[in-house]
Structure formats: C-alpha cells, structure tokens
Amino acid sequence: MPGENLSRDEARTRAELLSVDGYEVFLDLRSATAESEEAQPRTFRSVTTIRFRRTGEGDSTFADLVAPSVNAVTLNGRELDPAEVFDGSRITLSGLQAENVLVVDAQCAYSRTGEGLHRFVDPEDGEVYLYTQYEPADARRVFADFEQPDLKAPFRFEVAAPEDWTVWSNGAVESREGGTWRFAETRPISTYITAVVAGPYHHESDLYTRTLDDGRTLEIPLGAMCRRGLAKHFDADDIFLVTKQGLDFFHDHFDYPYPFGKYDQAFVPEYNIGAMENPGCVTFREEFVFRGKVTQASFERRANVILHEMAHMWFGDLVTMQWWDDLWLKESFADFMGAFSLVEATRFQGGWVTFANNRKAWAYRADQLPSTHPVTADIHDLEDAKLNFDGITYAKGASVLKQLVAYVGPDAFLEGARRYFKRHAYGNTRLDDLLSVLEETSGRDLKAWSRSWLETSGVNTLTPLLTCDAGDRITELAVVQDGETGSAAPSPARPHRVAVGLYRHEGAELVRYARAEVDVTGARTVVEELAGRERPALVLVNDDDLTYCKVRFDEGSLETLRGHLGSVTDPLARAVCWSALWNLTRDALMPARDFVGIVLDFAGRESDIGVLQMVHAWARTALVHYAAPEWREEGGRRLSEGSLRELRLAEPGSQHQLTWARFFASVAATDADLQLLQGLLEGSAEIDGLDVDQELRWAFLEPLASHGVADETAVAAELARDDTASGKRHQVRCLAARPSAAVKDQAWAQVVESDSLSNALVDATISGFTQASQRALLAPYAEKYFAAIERVWAERSIQIGMDVVRGLFPALQDDEATLRATDAWLGSHTDAPPALRRLVLESRDDLARALRAQSCDAAASGR
Numbered sequence: 113m114p115g116e117n118l119s120r121d122e123a124r125t126r127a128e129l130l131s132v133d134g135y136e137v138f139l140d141l142r143s144a145t146a147e148s149e150e151a152q153p154r155t156f157r158s159v160t161t162i163r164f165r166r167t168g169e170g171d172s173t174f175a176d177l178v179a180p181s182v183n184a185v186t187l188n189g190r191e192l193d194p195a196e197v198f199d200g201s202r203i204t205l206s207g208l209q210a211e212n213v214l215v216v217d218a219q220c221a222y223s224r225t226g227e228g229l230h231r232f233v234d235p236e237d238g239e240v241y242l243y244t245q246y247e248p249a250d251a252r253r254v255f256a257d258f259e260q261p262d263l264k265a266p267f268r269f270e271v272a273a274p275e276d277w278t279v280w281s282n283g284a285v286e287s288r289e290g291g292t293w294r295f296a297e298t299r300p301i302s303t304y305i306t307a308v309v310a311g312p313y314h315h316e317s318d319l320y321t322r323t324l325d326d327g328r329t330l331e332i333p334l335g336a337m338c339r340r341g342l343a344k345h346f347d348a349d350d351i352f353l354v355t356k357q358g359l360d361f362f363h364d365h366f367d368y369p370y371p372f373g374k375y376d377q378a379f380v381p382e383y384n385i386g387a388m389e390n391p392g393c394v395t396f397r398e399e400f401v402f403r404g405k406v407t408q409a410s411f412e413r414r415a416n417v418i419l420h421e422m423a424h425m426w427f428g429d430l431v432t433m434q435w436w437d438d439l440w441l442k443e444s445f446a447d448f449m450g451a452f453s454l455v456e457a458t459r460f461q462g463g464w465v466t467f468a469n470n471r472k473a474w475a476y477r478a479d480q481l482p483s484t485h486p487v488t489a490d491i492h493d494l495e496d497a498k499l500n501f502d503g504i505t506y507a508k509g510a511s512v513l514k515q516l517v518a519y520v521g522p523d524a525f526l527e528g529a530r531r532y533f534k535r536h537a538y539g540n541t542r543l544d545d546l547l548s549v550l551e552e553t554s555g556r557d558l559k560a561w562s563r564s565w566l567e568t569s570g571v572n573t574l575t576p577l578l579t580c581d582a583g584d585r586i587t588e589l590a591v592v593q594d595g596e597t598g599s600a601a602p603s604p605a606r607p608h609r610v611a612v613g614l615y616r617h618e619g620a621e622l623v624r625y626a627r628a629e630v631d632v633t634g635a636r637t638v639v640e641e642l643a644g645r646e647r648p649a650l651v652l653v654n655d656d657d658l659t660y661c662k663v664r665f666d667e668g669s670l671e672t673l674r675g676h677l678g679s680v681t682d683p684l685a686r687a688v689c690w691s692a693l694w695n696l697t698r699d700a701l702m703p704a705r706d707f708v709g710i711v712l713d714f715a716g717r718e719s720d721i722g723v724l725q726m727v728h729a730w731a732r733t734a735l736v737h738y739a740a741p742e743w744r745e746e747g748g749r750r751l752s753e754g755s756l757r758e759l760r761l762a763e764p765g766s767q768h769q770l771t772w773a774r775f776f777a778s779v780a781a782t783d784a785d786l787q788l789l790q791g792l793l794e795g796s797a798e799i800d801g802l803d804v805d806q807e808l809r810w811a812f813l814e815p816l817a818s819h820g821v822a823d824e825t826a827v828a829a830e831l832a833r834d835d836t837a838s839g840k841r842h843q844v845r846c847l848a849a850r851p852s853a854a855v856k857d858q859a860w861a862q863v864v865e866s867d868s869l870s871n872a873l874v875d876a877t878i879s880g881f882t883q884a885s886q887r888a889l890l891a892p893y894a895e896k897y898f899a900a901i902e903r904v905w906a907e908r909s910i911q912i913g914m915d916v917v918r919g920l921f922p923a924l925q926d927d928e929a930t931l932r933a934t935d936a937w938l939g940s941h942t943d944a945p946p947a948l949r950r951l952v953l954e955s956r957d958d959l960a961r962a963l964r965a966q967s968c969d970a971a972a973s974g975r
Contacts, residue, residue, distance in 0.1 A: 228253030307390035389424030404807030420450030436497035444509025478503030570603025613655030738965035764801020848880030
C-alpha cells in the first residue's frame with residue numbers, strides 16, 4: 113500500500129484549487145478472456161479524459177491512478193512523459209490553465225482482491241465475470257481521476273467487451289456496436305460510486321411505475337443479475353418485490369423522485385462487503401442468492417440490505433459527505449432507513465427486533481474498543497476511512513438517529529430530510545448542514561444533542577434502582593447512568609429518551625403491566641410515574657429499545673430472567689433482555705457458564721429466528737473465548753447435547769430445525785456427535801423433516817474435517833458433488849480445517865507468504881485455519897504472526913491486509929503470554945502505520961476482555 117494514501121489536507125487543498133466538469137472513460141475489457149502467457153497481473157486498457165477548471169490559486173496538482181503502467185499522458189494538448197509524472201499512484205500536473213483537459217492512457221490491472229475491477233473465473237463453466245468495487249478510493253485502479261468525494265462530476269463510460277457479454281454501468285445503454293457499449297452521461301456523482309459490471313451474467317428485468325404529484329408518470333427500469341451458475345437459485349421476483357416496496361416507501365416520504373434513471377442490482381462473486389450503492393447499478397454479494405434452504409432471517413437480511421442501498425440513492429449519492437469524517441451522513445442514515453422502511457413497507461415486521469439484537473451488538477462491541485470514535489469521526493486519510501466502516505458509523509449512528517426521531521418526532525425528521533435533499537442535491541455536505549434543516553423543522557436546538565451523541569464516543573450503562581415498601585409497592589424507581597468507553601476517559605452522561613417497563617407473572621407468561629417514558633439526563637433520574645405500582649418481577653430499562661445504551665438489571669430482575677426469560681411474551685423486550693445478558697457476560701459480570709445455561713434453558717423457546725441465530729453465535733463465543741479453560745470440555749458437551757435435543761424437538765422441516773442443525777454442527781465435539789453428522793451425510797442416519805441439502809452438507813463436513821474424521825479424499829468427493837464457485841470456497845475451508853501440522857503450514861504459507869489466492873479464498877483459508885479445537889496445533893503461529901504482519905500490511909492491498917491481521921491474530925492462544933507478546937509488538941512498533949496498529953490494538957482488547965471473562969467464569973467453579 114505504499115504511496116497510495118491520500119490525506120484530508122491534500123484533498124482539501126485540491127478541492128480549493130479545481131472543479132471537475134466531466135469524465136469520459138473508455139475501458140477495453142476484451143483482455144479478460146484472452147489467452148495470456150504474461151506474468152500477473154493481467155491488464156486492461158483504460159483511457160480517461162477529464163475536463164476540469166482551475167478555480168483557486170495555484171498552477172499544479174495531481175491526478176490519482178494506481179496502475180502497472182501508463183502509456184501516455186496529455187494535458188491541454190501537451191504530451192507529458194509518464195516516467196517523469198507518474199509514480200505508481202499519482203500523476204503530477206503542472207502549468208494548469210483556467211480550463212483544462214487531461215487525457216491518460218494506461219494499462220490497469222484486474223483485481224483478485226475485490227478492490228477495483230475484480231476478475232472472477234467460474235470453476236463450474238470457465239466463464240469470466242467482472243465487476244467494480246471502489247469505496248473508499250479504488251476507482252483510481254480502473255481509471256485516472258481525482259479520488260475524493262467532494263469533486264463530483266458527470267461520467268460517460270464506453271466499454272469494449274467480448275461480443276457475447278452484457279455490460280452495465282451507472283447510466284442507461286445509449287448504443288451498442290458489436291462488443292462496444294456506450295452509456296448515457298450520469299448526473300454529477302462521486303468517483304467511488306461509479307460502476308461497471310460485465311460478463312455473461314443471467315439477467316432478469318421488471319418495471320417500476322408511479323404517478324407523481326404533478327401528474328407525471330415516473331418509470332424506473334429494474335434489472336437483476338447473477339452468474340449463470342446461480343440462475344436456477346435466483347429468486348428475482350422477491351428481489352423486485354422488495355425493490356418496488358422500497359421505492360414506494362422512499363417516494364412517499366422523501367418527496368424527491370429517484371434521480372438516476374434505471375435501477376439495476378447485480379449479485380456478484382467474491383465480494384468483500386454486503387453491497388454497494390452505485391447509483392443505477394447497485395452491487396451485492398452473491399451469497400444473497402440462496403443455494404439451499406435458509407430461514408426467514410436470511411430473507412429479512414437481504415431485504416434490509418436492498419433497502420439500505422436504496423436509501424443511499426438519496427443519502428450518499430444525491431447528497432454526499434464532503435470528506436470521510438462525515439461518512440455517518442450516509443451510512444447511519446441508510447442503516448436507520450433500511451430498518452425503518454423494512455418494518456413499514458415489507459413483510460418483515462420484526463425488523464426492529466433484529467436491529468436491537470444484531471446490529472446494536474456490533475455497535476456496542478465497537479464502542480468499547482480502544483479505537484472507539486465519535487459517530488462523526490476525525491478521518492486523517494484513506495487508511496483511516498477504510499477502517500471506519502464499522503459498528504459505530506453504521507449501527508451506533510443508526511441507533512442515535514432512532515433516538516433523534518423519538519426526540520424531534522418522525523414528521524419533523526422526515527421534513528428535515530426532504531429539505532436536505534432539495535437544498536443540497538448533487539452537492540456535498542457536513543454535519544452542520546443536516547443539523548440546520550432539522551433545527552428548522554423541529555424547532556429544537558440540536559447543537560447540544562449533537563455534542564452528546566455525535567461528537568463524543570462510548571456507550572452509557574443504565575441501571576434501575578428499585579425501592580419498595582412493606583406492602584410490595586414501589587416507593588422509588590430511579591435510573592442510574594454510568595459512562596463507559598474503550599478510551600482512557602469515560603463517556604459523558606447523555607440525554608436518553610427511554611421507556612421503563614414493569615413486568616409481572618401472569619400464569620406461565622411474563623407480561624408488561626406498566627410503562628413510563630422518561631428523559632434520563634444525568635447520573636440519576638427518578639421515574640416518578642411508576643411510584644406506587646406493585647413490585648415487579650422484572651424492571652426493563654430501555655423497553656422498546658428507544659435509546660442506545662447497555663442495560664443492567666437489579667438483583668430481583670436478574671433472578672427472574674435466570675428462571676423465566678422464555679416467559680417474556682414480547683419479542684422486542686425479549687431481544688433487549690438477551691442483549692443485556694450477553695453484555696453482562698462480555699463485561700465479566702456474568703460467568704460464561706451461566707450464560708450458556710440460560711441459552712440451554714430458553715433458546716428452545718425463542719420464536720424470533722434471527723434472535724435465535726444471534727444467541728447461538730453468542731453461546732459459541734462464550735464457550736470458545738469466555739469460559740474458563742477447565743470448563744470448556746464440559747461446556748462443549750452441554751451445548752452439543754442441548755442443541756441435539758432441541759434439533760430433535762423442533763418441528764420437522766421448520767426454520768428452527770434448520771437453525772438448530774447448523775448450531776449442532778458448529779458445537780459437535782464428541783464421537784457420538786461426529787458419528788451422527790457422518791451418518792446424516794451418508795444417509796445412514798435421519799432426522800425427521802431435515803433436508804440435508806448441499807449447503808447443509810458442507811456445514812456438516814467442516815467439523816468432521818476439523819476433528820480428523822473426514823480426510824482430503826472425503827472433501828474432494830464433496831467437491832465433486834458441488835463443483836461450483838461456492839463449493840470451491842467450502843472445499844478450501846474444509847481442507848484448511850484438518851488437524852495436521854502440515855496442513856496448517858500450507859494454509860499459513862498460502863495466505864501469508866503468497867498472494868496467489870483471491871480474496872474469497874483467503875477468507876475461506878483463514879476461516880478453516882482457526883479452529884477452536886486446535887489450540888495446541890496453532891500455538892506456534894503466534895510468534896510467526898507478529899513477525900509477519902508489518903510486511904503483509906506493506907505488501908498487500910488494504911483489504912487483504914485487514915483480513916490477515918484480524919483473522920490470524922492468535923486469539924485462541926488466550927493467556928497472559930499472548931497478551932504480553934501483543935504489548936511487546938505494539939511497544940516496539942510505535943511507528944507502524946496507524947491503521948495497522950489500530951487492528952492489533954482492537955485484537956489485544958478482545959483478548960484482554962476474554963481473559964477477564966475467563967477469570968469471572970473460573971470464580972464460579974464449584975458453586
């Protein structure tokens with residue numbers, strides 16, 4: 113990554129100097145399928161014409177380009193020597209005039225890391241598929257540009273491709289001559305949301321129509337694409353249904369017609385992220401095309417992502433942040449609007465339950481790391497920006513917006529959004545631009561709110577203090593607010609609009625009988641409205657999940673949940689309780705074995721499938737990382753026995769049965785467990801109603817491989833059944849999971865010492881390599897990790913660097929020696945890139961948290 117960074121100061125200086133009138137980009141992608149004997153990287157020709165004006169003082173600047181070679185550079189008709197002006201990532205431009213034309217003819221490299229123009233060869237049929245992914249700054253790997261979000265411009269793309277291919281871009285197709293496709297000019301957009309998708313994709317189409325308030329008919333052509341090999345699994349009808357529901361919702365509420373013409377959605381292979389909001393050409397990871405049976409939680413997740421990306425058409429594409437400091441201006445809003453529209457416009461009425469249980473867990477973890485930051489962050493450069501696509505920018509920001517809606521009201525919030533779009537269309541904004549319109553529509557001063565919620569870091573903890581009289585009536589119920597953060601200073605007390613719910617036993621159910629909303633503004637707030645009510649069995653602070661906080665319980669409430677969590681009838685209240693119990697476990701206030709016990713007692717009664725899947729993930733984390741080492745074997749046995757019991761009790765063919773089957777496979781450890789999994793694969797064992805489809809077969813095969821039951825031959829036989837791109841990823845993971853020193857050496861070398869694997873196969877190899885049952889086998893790699901990471905960070909792309917540094921950290925060597933080794937590396941590498949140090953610091957914090965939790969769990973031994 114040397115030389116590829118861009119600082120905020122450099123971007124600000126360039127934006128003050130120039131404005132961009134337009135881009136014309138020609139890409140010759142015929143080399144994607146050509147026979148090639150040349151050494152990697154395989155390249156394509158890229159010719160870019162940029163028309164720009166000098167609007168500030170100065171006569172020199174630079175354009176961005178990351179490419180193996182440049183054929184020619186021309187500025188205002190003057191030929192520049194590429195050897196003199198191009199350094200591998202920048203093109204120096206001097207002698208600028210009032211109006212300028214830059215032409216850059218380059219050989220750019222196809223990507224195998226999911227950054228830039230990614231090239232994928234389908235192992236099933238040999239077909240080649242291409243797509244682009246740029247955020248935050250990888251358009252420069254495909255064409256020369258000014259790579260910063262506030263230099264917006266219209267774009268025209270022309271693409272030469274094999275004649276049997278189809279090509280898509282942001283604009284509609286204007287013409288096609290043989291294999292050359294020309295696309296309509298876009299509206300002014302940022303470089304990072306331009307897009308090209310090309311290849312023999314399977315394509316389906318539909319049309320969205322709507323009558324606007326002025327009587328005009330709005331027509332939006334819809335497209336959906338996937339690889340041909342996935343076509344038989346492609347449920348485009350459901351994708352179009354959610355798309356139309358989303359377009360209805362956003363047009364109803366935003367009063368600004370969708371501005372980018374068509375709306376294509378491409379599901380592409382080896383994608384690093386969930387999706388990307390390229391206007392008119394949204395890209396998604398192809399795992400959202402389901403090859404086997406999945407639960408409703410998977411369909412809900414896909415719908416949420418579709419709506420999240422659609423919200424970006426307004427929040428992010430139409431109006432874009434000036435610099436990555438205000439990344440939250442698009443991501444927090446899209447995360448909030450995705451959940452909001454999901455619940456209001458689609459069949460997924462439990463979206464806020466998922467948000468409370470899943471998305472906020474991501475935020476709570478990120479906000480307690482040493483790298484925590486305010487929602488509106490201080491982003492010095494592009495490496496900082498890449499790491500800030502995190503739980504704070506997305507989920508905490510969305511949680512804060514949910515709190516804001518409760519504070520100003522939904523009508524004022526949405527009217528503010530409407531004014532924001534109209535006032536700043538095709539422009540760039542900062543925090544103050546949004547606050548000003550919300551102040552106009554709400555009549556509130558939001559500066560203090562912003563300082564508390566957007567400009568400070570950390571998460572508050574809210575705890576009820578309950579006092580009752582001799583007649584079991586509440587004399588006082590107070591909410592105590594504490595500040596926590598991963599940084600040195602505690603987070604400040606914030607204003608929280610919360611609901612406090614009182615629950616009592618009614619027959620076999622635990623139901624709410626009283627509720628009060630209150631503004632918690634300081635260290636201690638009395639909920640006067642609940643005085644005089646009967647003593648509750650459970651006090652739930654943040655009932656209805658209105659605010660962003662960690663919830664604690666009084667002693668009586670905690671005992672109630674230990675014995676009756678499954679009796680809480682409201683799904684959202686139950687989700688808040690599960691989340692609070694997990695936070696107690698993470699914070700070493702509840703022994704991991706107690707959390708596992710609660711899961712075994714009540715997870716079988718959890719009706720919300722998304723909550724159940726999250727609880728399963730937490731239970732496994734509790735066992736692997738937070739349980740005392742001497743209890744792990746017993747805990748693993750209890751989890752496998754309990755999961756098998758629930759698997760057999762689940763309704764045949766139900767999504768609960770499928771979820772328990774996957775969880776059982778993930779915790780299977782005894783000979784009997786493995787024998788059952790093998791029998792289910794071979795057909796000699798059967799569980800009524802359980803369809804062991806291909807995806808479930810791979811889920812069963814991995815634990816068999818990691819415990820040495822399935823060898824290379826068995827894995828090869830499974831690949832023969834499923835010789836597809838997905839099957840190849842599963843095969844690589846299973847091979848790396850085998851309990852052999854030679855296997856681990858090979859996997860390590862493939863990821864750390866070589867760059868031959870694509871991003872998807874790097875991820876699969878790391879996933880297989882790190883098996884919780886192989887702590888002793890993996891111990892020698894702790895020292896190798898610290899010796900390698902600085903070189904890996906310097907030599908590999910930032911995405912692969914992040915995958916390796918995070919994925920191979922020796923978290924399974926969970927002892928003080930590993931903590932000391934981490935501290936030693938940090939102490940001796942103070943000048944390492946800040947982004948690399950941040951990743952190591954975060955992993956160190958996770959390890960220290962695990963050791964505290966293990967001490968808490970060990971103290972519970974023998975009770």
